[in-house]
Amino acid sequence: MKIERIETFLVPPRWLFCRVETDDGVVGWGEPVVEGRAEVVRAAVDVLAEYLVGQDPLRIQDHWQVLTKGGFYRGGPVLSSAVAGLDQALWDIAGKTYGAPVHALLGGPVRDRVRVYAWVGGDEPAQLTEQIAAQVEAGFTAVKMNAAGATSPLATAAETAAVVARVSAARDALGPDRDVAVDFHGRFTAASARRVLAELAPLHPLFVEEPVLPEHGHLLPGLVSASPVPLATGERLYSRAEFLPVLAAGIAVAQPDLSHAGGISEVHRIASLAETYGAQLAPHCPLGPIALAAGLQVAFATPNFLIQEQSRGIHYNKEADLLSYLVDPEPFRFVDGHAHRGDAPGLGITLDESAVRAADRAGHRWRNPVWRHADGSFAEW
Numbered sequence: 124m125k126i127e128r129i130e131t132f133l134v135p136p137r138w139l140f141c142r143v144e145t146d147d148g149v150v151g152w153g154e155p156v157v158e159g160r161a162e163v164v165r166a167a168v169d170v171l172a173e174y175l176v177g178q179d180p181l182r183i184q185d186h187w188q189v190l191t192k193g194g195f196y197r198g199g200p201v202l203s204s205a206v207a208g209l210d211q212a213l214w215d216i217a218g219k220t221y222g223a224p225v226h227a228l229l230g231g232p233v234r235d236r237v238r239v240y241a242w243v244g245g246d247e248p249a250q251l252t253e254q255i256a257a258q259v260e261a262g263f264t265a266v267k268m269n270a271a272g273a274t275s276p277l278a279t280a281a282e283t284a285a286v287v288a289r290v291s292a293a294r295d296a297l298g299p300d301r302d303v304a305v306d307f308h309g310r311f312t313a314a315s316a317r318r319v320l321a322e323l324a325p326l327h328p329l330f331v332e333e334p335v336l337p338e339h340g341h342l343l344p345g346l347v348s349a350s351p352v353p354l355a356t357g358e359r360l361y362s363r364a365e366f367l368p369v370l371a372a373g374i375a376v377a378q379p380d381l382s383h384a385g386g387i388s389e390v391h392r393i394a395s396l397a398e399t400y401g402a403q404l405a406p407h408c409p410l411g412p413i414a415l416a417a418g419l420q421v422a423f424a425t426p427n428f429l430i431q432e433q434s435r436g437i438h439y440n441k442e443a444d445l446l447s448y449l450v451d452p453e454p455f456r457f458v459d460g461h462a463h464r465g466d467a468p469g470l471g472i473t474l475d476e477s478a479v480r481a482a483d484r485a486g487h488r489w490r491n492p493v494w495r496h497a498d499g500s501f502a503e504w
């Protein structure tokens with residue numbers, strides 16, 4: 124069997140899908156995307172496809188080596204995401220060829236259901252209680268929220284109080300038996316994070332995510348020592364090598380993104396690396412159905428798995444949502460806040476190919492907002 128054709132589809136709300144077809148007619152799907160830079164990843168996939176076409180799709184690990192290392196200059200979000208989507212598609216093809224779900228090829232399931240969480244925004248605190256009530260009604264046992272909007276380099280007393288008030292409102296709405304995770308989104312400096320983390324501790328967040336920017340990862344050891352709240356990071360890290368120092372710093376939760384960090388192959392290895400540090404896996408996934416399907420396959424085969432992000436109803440999904448391009452929504456029918464294990468081959472989902480092709484004709488030009496502080500200077504989003 125040989126890879127015959129690789130296509131990409133730029134589909135709303137902000138995703139990029141790839142479709143890998145073999146000369147036997149087996150088709151695998153992947154989601155190679157960097158949010159806001161989808162067209163750039165598309166170009167990277169086209170370049171990597173030059174190597175893959177004509178190759179045996181089942182030599183996934185050998186292809187991973189060549190795709191990540193064969194170009195001499197390596198790594199970074201664009202190349203790692205291009206490889207990630209292609210890797211997902213190759214695992215999908217392998218599963219369909221062997222008649223097995225990907226989690227079976229990864230060594231078999233270690234759990235029957237996977238806990239997922241829902242987003243409740245948090246940039247607009249007024250809507251928070253209402254959004255949480257809706258997610259609790261839908262059966263979710265955990266939500267994630269942003270801690271704050273644009274935040275001063277040293278958060279003011281009012282800004283700090285507003286963060287605590289938001290998380291406190293969330294805790295009140297959730298009660299003691301459900302969880303809230305809080306995303307700092309790299310909007311805080313280490314000094315601000317240290318102060319806010321101590322104040323959030325009594326509200327018992329499940330974890331606080333990206334307490335500082337990835338480029339300030341060298342400050343994590345001090346922050347971990349100072350924080351009574353478990354810290355998470357990883358959506359902007361792209362390989363085992365980049366996870367090693369943050370795991371050594373003592374983060375509690377590793378959050379690789381299946382569409383950014385080298386795909387199923389590398390995230391499965393990152394999970395193993397995290398296990399050696401006693402850290403849990405919580406894959407980042409504010410993306411589409413293929414990325415989520417890949418995350419769930421890894422989750423079913425990973426002992427040190429904590430919780431999976433998913434994007435149903437997320438604030439980004441305006442023109443299309445998680446189920447828009449699926450023939451059958453069943454794999455993402457969450458019961459009591461959990462996804463249940465299926466035995467469909469490959470990634471376990473079936474894309475509506477005509478819907479994908481039609482959506483690609485419209486395309487999208489999604490870009491993340493650029494924020495400014497009150498004085499006009501650049502602010503982290």
Ligand SMILES: [Mg+2]
Binds near residue numbers: 306308332358
């Ligand atoms: Mg995040």
